[in-house]
Amino acid sequence: MQHGGRRMAKKRNLEILAVVTIAVFCIIFLYTSMTQKNAEFAGTDDIAAGRMTGSSGTPAEEIHPLIPQWVPPSAEVESTLFALQAAIGGMIIGGVFGFWIGQKKKT
Numbered sequence: 001m002q003h004g005g006r007r008m009a010k011k012r013n014l015e016i017l018a019v020v021t022i023a024v025f026c027i028i029f030l031y032t033s034m035t036q037k038n039a040e041f042a043g044t045d046d047i048a049a050g051r052m053t054g055s056s057g058t059p060a061e062e063i064h065p066l067i068p069q070w071v072p073p074s075a076e077v078e079s080t081l082f083a084l085q086a087a088i089g090g091m092i093i094g095g096v097f098g099f100w101i102g103q104k105k106k107t
Contacts, residue, residue, distance in 0.1 A: 049063060
């Protein structure tokens with residue numbers, strides 16, 4: 001019986017460590033975002049375009065994607081589509097983990 005108790009204590013310690021780690025990262029993120037004045041988030045598209053224009057000497061207006069992109073009509077539509085994408089991804093990941101746990105419990 002003690003062997004199972006040690007395993008549970010070890011599992012609980014890992015869970016506490018994970019929660020503390022996530023809390024520390026959240027605090028660091030919030031602190032750095034509050035201390036930087038007029039900081040803006042630059043997405044990877046903006047960074048890549050800036051580097052391409054810097055290295056090639058081609059103006060940003062002349063750089064076009066190979067596949068034309070659809071631009072949502074408003075920010076609300078864009079955020080809704082992003083939330084929908086995140087929800088679908090979460091359901092897929094949850095389904096995979098649920099399947100794996102179910103397979104473990106069968107054996």
